[in-house]
Amino acid sequence: MKKHNLDLANISTILYSEDHAQVNLPVCDHYTGRPKYFEKALQIRAEIGACFDITLDLEDGAVVGHVTEIATWAAQSLVDFSARYGGETRRPGVRLHPVQDPAFEQELPIVLREGVPLPAYLMLPKPENFDDVKLAIGRIREQCAKAGVEAPPMHVLIETHGALAAVHQIAGLEEVESLSFGIMDFISSHRSAIPKTALNSPGQFENPLVRRAKLEISAACHRFGKVPSHNVTRNIRQPEMGAEDATRAKRDFGFTRMWSIHPDQIVHIVSAMLPTDSEVDEAVLVLTEAQKAEWGPIQIKGELHDRASYRYFFEVLNARSNRGG
Secondary structure (H helix, E strand, O other): OOOOOOOHHHHHHHHOOOOOOOOOOOOEEEEEOOHHHHHHHHHHHHHHOOOEEEEEEOOOOOOOOOHHHHHHHHHHHHHHHHHHHOOOOOOOEEEOOOOOOHHHHHHHHHHOOOOOOOOOOEEEOOOOOHHHHHHHHHHHHHHHHHHOOOOOOEEEEEOOHHHHHOHHHHHOOOOEEEEEEOHHHHHHOOOOOOOHHHHOOOHHHHOHHHHHHHHHHHHHHHHHOOEEEEOOOOOOOOOHHHHHHHHHHHHHHOOOEEEEOOHHHHHHHHHHHOOOHHHHHHHHHHHHHHHHOOOOOEEEOOEEEOHHHHHHHHHHHHHHHHOOO
16 A cells, blocks of 8 residues: 555545535444453454444343443443553443433443543444434433533444434434444344344345345435444354455445454454555545646546545545544
8 A cells, every 4th residue: 555645634625615524433343241352352452453443332242130230340441441541542432221221321320420431432222213312312411411521422223113214313413423233133123024044144235124224324324424334244253254244335335334243353344344455545646646736637547537536535545544544
């Protein structure tokens, strides 16, 4: 990959006539609900850098019936993380329980309190509708006000019929920076009308109802400058399948981030989600020549380029720079 001295911030002001504020997040989101797996993820982060997020899972990825203990572990993990890596390193996020679950109210004052560093984001699972998301945001704001801290950004897991129907409303909320697709609960909610084969590849990319859900989530995110995050790869014995799923999710459905549920999946997903070296090299070439031409039309290898294609190549470089490359 060629190095470049292109000023992306300046190029953005040239190519976009209005504020081009978009959320940029690491391309992989790794979920862990147990201390030993959290440590394993931290080891991988030390090796490959902060090109993936870590989410402390208080819900489906944690042991059932130990709400207070697991929330306390998450809070202590945030404290230990900040002591270990300092305040500038991106902290883990936290997945809460659904807002209608009594556990939600139990864990909020444990995770969001004075003396506990704020998580990078909070993941809200299983909202039944737009009102559930608004309710959760309100309760989180109230708790943060009590703790004297700002509310962290919200990530929302779209896995119910009602949430999918309201996906554009949810994506448009200022507090929300990412939407994820929860494929397993989504398929389960269809009462066996969607076959089990759609839980895995290639079925998950071929079933019309699942395809529609993925496309709706991705489109809503791109409309509002938010980050669409793809569902898990369930096959953890073949971690390379995570790369295959990530490639198709990015190429065919416009997802720019993907969940990991096993440490061995992380590197494969990151590699597949980031622009390749050849894509970056082409973007550098086109934008360098465009800059020389003062951003007027040019041709390279017989292909016309103008400001529309410059914006595309700008986004390639921006993705590599801001999502962990």
